[in-house]
Amino acid sequence: MEAEVTLIPFSSTEVTLLRGWLVAPHVAAWYADPEDHVEWAANPPPGGDRALIVVGGQTVGYVRWQTVSREILDSVGLHEIPAGSVDVDILIGELEFVGRGIGPKALLILLSQLRQRRDVPLVGLTTRVQNLSAQRAFTKxxxxxxxxxxxxxxxxxxLMVYSFSEDA
Ligand SMILES: CC(C)(COP(=O)(O)OP(=O)(O)OC[C@H]1O[C@@H](n2cnc3c(N)ncnc32)[C@H](O)[C@@H]1OP(=O)(O)O)[C@@H](O)C(=O)NCCC(=O)NCCS
Structure with missing residues (x-):
């Protein structure tokens, strides 16, 4: 039987764990500025939150999300994205848990939570063009x-997007 994936609250004592994941080569290849992420996780800005990804009792990854304002979207040229959309970042930090479908399951949990808010027009994920694994995971x-x-x-x-209005 496949182990259940859950999201649990992140507490500031977990920054050391997160830092270790961010500098692991399979993550560092895609995440610049690990200390920026660590600082964000320790003190998320208004509209931002984060969680740890747990599978079978083991903590294996991290996901963060942030409601984005018109100002921020315009500053990166995303003029067509509605304000109030949510930007997501995700990583499976424990290498032996990569490629086991855990990232997609964690995203489904987060999507379900964001759907219940009823105020999120669009969910976005940004992947480097070369990050084919991430694109496959997010497409799933x-x-x-x-x-x-x-x-x-x-x-x-x-920019990869998910719209709740497209739900079947
Ligand atoms: C991107 C990521 C979150 C996806 O989560 P995941 O649980 O690994 O997702 P999946 O198991 O669905 O695997 C996705 C794809 O990764 C590839 N993959 C499989 N095993 C892999 C491995 N050991 N190493 C790298 N890629 C692998 C496969 O192409 C797979 O697609 P497929 O199942 O259609 O063949 C995770 O791989 C990760 O954290 N990677 C490093 C950090 C990163 O890239 N974060 C996203 C930045 S936008």
Whole structure:
């Protein structure tokens, strides 16, 4: 039987665990500025939150999400994305748990929580164009590539989006 995936609250004592994941080569390849992420996790800004991904009792990854304002969206050239959309970042930090479908399951849990809020027009994930594993994982739960863009410092990326209004 497959182990259940859950999201549990992140507490600031877990920053050391997160830092270790962010500098692991399979994550660092896609996440610049680990200390920025650590600081964000320790003190999320208004509209931001994060959780740990747990499978079979083991803590294996991290997901964070942030409601984005018109100002932030315009600053990265995403003029067509509605304000109040939610931006998500995810990582499976424990290498032996990568490629086991845990990322998609964690995203489904988060999507279900965001759906219940009823105030989220769109959920977005940004992946580097070269990050094919991430694109495959996000496609499995219904994200689609909206377009390419280049947020400062990240090079060519795809904006992948999920809209609750497209739910069957
Ligand atoms: C992207 C990520 C969250 C996806 O979660 P996941 O649980 O690994 O997702 P999946 O198990 O569905 O695997 C997705 C794809 O990864 C690839 N993959 C499988 N095993 C892999 C491995 N050991 N190493 C790298 N990629 C692998 C496969 O292409 C797989 O697609 P497939 O199942 O259609 O063949 C996770 O791989 C991860 O954290 N990677 C490192 C950090 C990262 O890239 N974060 C996203 C930044 S946008």
């Amino acid at each position: 739960v219904g994200f689609r590539v909206l377009r390419e863009y280049s947020p400062p410092g990240y090079g060519r990326c795809y």
